[in-house]
Amino acid sequence: MNDHGIDKDKVMRPQNALLWQPSPARIKQSLLHDFIQQVNRRFELHLTDYAGLHAWSVQDSPAFWSSLWDFAGVIGEQGEPLVVEPNSAERAIWFPQARLNFAENLLAHGQAFADRDALLFQAEGQGHRALSWRQLGEQVAAVSRFLREQGIGPGDVVAGYLPNLPETVVAMLATTSLGAVWTSTSPDFGVDSVVDRFGQTRPRVLFSADGYRYNGKLHDTSQKARDIVAAIDSIEYWVQIPYIGQHRLSERERVRLWPELLARYRDARLAFTPMPFNAPLYILYSSGTTGQPKCIVHSAGGILLNHLKEHRLHSDIRPGDKVFYFTTCGWMMWNWLASALASGATLLLYEGSPFVPGAAVLWDWAVEAGMTLFGTSAKYLEALEKQHVRPADSHDLSALRTLCSTGSTLAPEQFDYVYQGIKGDLQLASIAGGTDICGCFVLGNPISPVYRGECQCIGLGLDVQVFDDQGSSLRGERGELVCCNSFPNRPLGFWNDADGRRYHDAYWATYPDVWHHGDFVELSPQGGMLFYGRSDTVLNPGGVRIGTAEIYRQVNQFEAILDSVVIGQHWQQDVRVVLFVKLAEGAELTPGLEAAIRQRIRSRCTPRHVPAKILAVNDVPRTKSGKIVELAVRNVVHGEPVKNIGALANPETLEYFKERPELAS
């Protein structure tokens, strides 16, 4: 190590070094391999690898999505035609005659697996709780009957202001079993942030818990829930779930307690309302950092089919697997995780801090539960590495086949950490997409190699390309992530956007009939993708486009630095790069450390990347789902208002960036 904690002897691997190659046995056992054989038989093709399958899935996407429906055994009617206006990415309508019920498909393994675990739950510092498939079905039936008796049906919105509990999954399944629409936020959201969201979508029923536990602290949220109910007059019924034992009965009429509801309807039977493929299923919210949160509406069939694709083909999830994603129900990865039930997997739900009581808590659980897929964020992996946690040395992760990371760019050095510090024989899937599609454009797959720093592949059925500003396709150069064809999980639109203008402007206005996602990326020669940050945070010193992730990748190598945020400050008719760093305890931003940061950035990137200013801050602002908010910092630095502060997990940190004298010269 040198003075700044950088391992001088660490072997420098090339950017695209081959890090993992699935064994022939693993390829042969994969569901993706089975799917290729099925497609070859059905269409008399000779596909042998992922690239061939992907090319076919784009050329004949109706055949692809229909084959996937059959392969996954979706319960429902496909109908004909498969797609109307297939040549318009923006206007195509998938499976216009199809009917299905989302919850029915998620509960389909219940009969065969009755006494096996459907949900495993662990809360920070607490014991475990399990719900069998039979119990899950019974609880869904009871809650669904209650909702039906209150007149809830297709098109009605039901909301959860809830921790990541088994009850949250039950409430979602009960809602969707009736063809109603589910929407949720996590309980760390303040009243105003929840009202900004649910106030727009106007739920008729609210499910809330009495509180949650995080980082050793109990947070009683009963009063917040009461204020939310008082502020949103569409809420007719309020179901309270006792969780942390702070429960106080509310005096309001039309309040139900979860345990009483389960007892009262214990003899209810499961019933499912068949719905059109394009019926609304979920409303998800954009982070709201650029204005009022957008209410993005996703369809029942689109979400089901796409998640089946991402789970079975890209992540090789099969019946009996143990699938974990570290998420709250305010992030789309919760919806993604919930859908793994449709593949017969047991869901592992964790509530609380992933570092309490110790940094190995999730890995202890991985061993105990036999996790097969571990899902997390690049930020968590970075924190683990900085704490020198190496599960590879201490934990038997023989059951683990796949590790997924998302939320922000997974740097090449983090790929090294995963393979050296966690497990060598593992499909490392750096996946990217987001709330807008409640899924991914770029994923992993179990039959292709993993190259350092690259997401493995473009998702099946998706004509994802990289465009320059004029809309020309780029290879081996940086540009905008776009999708040029239609896909079934394209959102239905935004709630309360009758003429669809806001929705059109958000994704379709930059390039005609092409989805513009807002990520700054590059296609690799291997068919993978490299991510450089969000396009609206790109730094532009001297007109050169620099992705923020390029800077974070270098800065995060320093032991002395725990976190950082970089922005472009308008300066003398140009833009200068300003880097803010959060230092580790006891560390100081000495001239030596500043020089080392600059030297590393200059030698690993270009002189254009080198920050003009490096300033220390006590913390870095992030959204509630852990994303750095460069735009908010940029606004504060320029003395402009920050929109929707409620979207931030730690809004008080914005003070550290205000009127910094160092930035006046």
Ligand SMILES: CC(=O)CC(=O)O
């Ligand atoms: C899949 C994702 O892209 C998740 C996210 O970063 O929000």
